[in-house]
Amino acid sequence: MQSVAATREANAGSGLTERQGVVLEEALRLLVDGGEKALTTAGVARAANCSKESLYKWFGDRDGLLSAMIGFQASKVRTQDPAADALNAESLRRHLVVFAKDLLEVLAGDVSLALNRLAIGQASREGSKLGHMLQERGRRQIGRRAAALLEAGRKAGLLAFDDADEAYGALYGLIVSDWHLKMLLGEEAGEMKKGFGRKAEQAVSAFLTLYGTKG
């Protein structure tokens, strides 16, 4: 997973030492393996071979550590939108299917599920700071990619919609349905991943039936 390169990349504009990145990586591993309960300051310090004092010096607070983890992970998952080459009906469909598969893969990822669980667990208390952060830095990214794709499709006369948000909402719902919630609730993600390809194609077909210009 090229963690070294990814880490260095992530540290570029976030004021994070390489060492701190390694610590955050370890903290994410703990969170993925054992949930929020396993994410104790002592545990992170032990797993990352650093002192609790350093943790508090770097991140100020346990909540600061959680925020840093979300920001760190978000900065790693850069989504590159493929240059909008000349679109025709078939290439648009291919792009949409790729997007759908990517979306399902991301949502089913260990770290994504763990961070979403963490933010949801913290949502009641404290004004859902983590929830907003996750939404802003995670969702927005993939949302922008989809918006660009949809807009390109409309510009090329292949899609017809008035409200882009509405169209994106339909696309998202058709792709994800209730799978995300099921996985968040603990349904074994491993067994579902096999169906992602078929699911993505079905969702895109349905979406094109709704918003495609030529049936």
Add this chain to the structure above:
Amino acid sequence: MQSVAATREANAGSGLTERQGVVLEEALRLLVDGGEKALTTAGVARAANCSKESLYKWFGDRDGLLSAMIGFQASKVRTQDPAADALNAESLRRHLVVFAKDLLEVLAGDVSLALNRLAIGQASREGSKLGHMLQERGRRQIGRRAAALLEAGRKAGLLAFDDADEAYGALYGLIVSDWHLKMLLGEEAGEMKKGFGRKAEQAVSAFLTLYGTKG
């Protein structure tokens, strides 16, 4: 909210004293107000004017209390499927819109959100027992209602689909999209509820475009 009648109803076949129902109600209130952190045994005992010893005698364990809360709430939310009267295109559409609104209302409910957050937070650890319970006793209910509705539509020649689960997945996704996750993450649910009506109609229109027999 007719809590007395609802409580008595819920106790019917679950071996719960009326007193225990009151305690569970109070526990749910605590959970809704303050999240899992606020759901301490001492807190429940204080709020419900009972002793911790009684809590442990009745529910055995903190996890037992959580399970009892989920079961209790599920037993209160009985979904009645309206007798499938003679369906035509317009009545099917009306039924679907009502279903969509009900679904959105349920998912946006305080208690539903709190219990889902609780189960999701517990999902990493302990084999996601609560998650399965929530899925089985909550989702299955509304899923059956939808399945009955779709099947009736097909029988009446108004809907066309091969795989009922696939059709239900599309319906669910079009209705809910990512609203549920946003609410679970702490987005203010109050402001969203205004849009439920329009959202439901749009989703049903899209669904009928996909699966209706007369375009």
Add this chain to the structure above:
DNA sequence: CCCATTCAGTACCGTACGGTACGGTTCGCA
């Protein structure tokens, strides 16, 4: 009138966590 059962209220115990303080070590630098 007596006894058993139930339960509220409280005190208690062990544990685990967040956060802080301190001693010892390494490393860069003058």
Add this chain to the structure above:
DNA sequence: TGCGAACCGTACCGTACGGTACTGAATGGG
């Protein structure tokens, strides 16, 4: 070589929670 900064490892503190034990007051049945 000496100095200071960063930092690891650990010990420590206060608190809060889950769970248990005890006491005293009701209640009800013989």
